[in-house]
Amino acid sequence: MRIMATKMDGCGNSFLLVDEMKNPVPGFDRARISHALATQHDTDGILYVDQQQGMPTMKIFDRDGTEETMCGNGLRCATRYFRDTYVRSNVFNIITGDGLKEVFVDNDCVEVNLGAARDYRQIDQNCHYVYTGVPHVVVIGSEISLKTARAQGQSLRNDKSLCELLGHPEGVNVNFIWRTTDSITLRTFEVGVEDVTQSCGTGSAASAYVAAKVFGIDLPILTHSLGGSLRIRNDDGGLSISGPTRYQGKVIGFAHANFARSVEPVDFWQRNYAWQGM
Template sequence: MRIKATKMDGCGNSFLIIDEMRTPLAGFDRSQISTALAMQHETDGVIYLDRQQGLPTMRIFDCDGTEETMCGNGLRCATRFLRDTYISSDMFSIITGDGKKEVLVHDDLVEANLGEARNYRQVNHQLHFVFTGVPHVVVIGSELDVETARVWGKSLREEQSLCELVGYPEGVNVDFIWRDQEGISVRTYEMGVEDITKSCGTGSAASAYVAAKVFGITLPIITNSIGGSLQIRENNGHLSICGPTRYQGKVIGFANTTYPKSATPINHWQRGYAWLSM
């Protein structure tokens, strides 16, 4: 099967956007399609856009085929695509696996409201946990190189006792943060990608939330990742992420047409996807 997609990135976080309003994929397994297309086009994830009950919807699959409830930079890329393709207003809502999210396009920047930070807890003097659409463990420390972050990130992501302690036995994303001249620097080891990514929207939000508590600084906070910077804001208890997005071009992917559609979202643990109750 030949599938058309648009490749985009948000601060270096790369995605393929598949418009199911034009190319429906009912009857096919999006998990296996995502894995095939991600390998062909070297991307962090695949986003499927559709519409339910009059609102646009977004589903995000990691490059290993795991469906996530949310992705901050993916949401920002989806926002830009939908605004440029279908929607006349600069402010609208998108249904994600983590519920309805308010989004805004202003000039070359895209802002996404992730909602409240949830389930915060301090694990020890260095480790903090917070849920910002997906689970994040934030590690307070000093500057470290990517290879060290990769090794430590993989170890913590797979540390069963830590994951069970914070309530996510399947694993957590891991963010390493330290102070810099603008705000904080962030290096995120992402589940599903299983590596340090150039940027992570939900990770940047989680990192800024923890930094405000630990370092005594107030939001908005600039988070600097390998791929670029995001501004994390707070309004009425809700965290938003704001930064640029970029089109990388149209691509064609190929997937085996014998893939059956999954009976349920392709998750390896119990999750509450918002669209299942719609």
């Protein structure tokens, strides 16, 4: 089965976006499809966008085929796609596995409100936990190498006693953060990707939330990851993340194969079409 998709980037996070309004995949195993497509095109996850009762919807599957409730940078990419393809307003809502999310487009910047941080607790002197659509552990320390972040992140992600204590036996995402002059830098080991990713939107939000508590600094906070920077602010009690997104190309995926296909560049993207239903 051939699947048409759009490859997108949100602050270094790479996704394939499947538009089910144009290319529906009902009755197919999205977990298997997602794993195949992510392997073929080397992406962090697969976004499935659709509509429900006239409202935009987004589902996110990790690289390993696991469905997640939320992905911050994935939501920002879906927002850009909906605005460019279907939605006339710069401010609208998207239905996600973590509920209804308000999103906003301002030229090249895309901002999404993840909602309030939930279930915060301090685990030990330098380790904290907060839920920002998915579970995140935030470890405070000094600058850490990618190799060390990968090793320690994998260890904590697979720590059964820690995961069960936090109520997430399936595993938790792990962020290592350190403070810079007027911001924070982080490295995030993500469940489902099973590696340190270029960026993580929900992880940046969780890290900024913890940093505000621990360092006594006020939001907004600029977070720096390998893939770029995100601005985290308080939006009516919710955590909003904002930054750039970009299109990388149109691709063809194969649901039952693991060989790669080349990405064709996008020379032109139509931006003046609006779907009346939204």
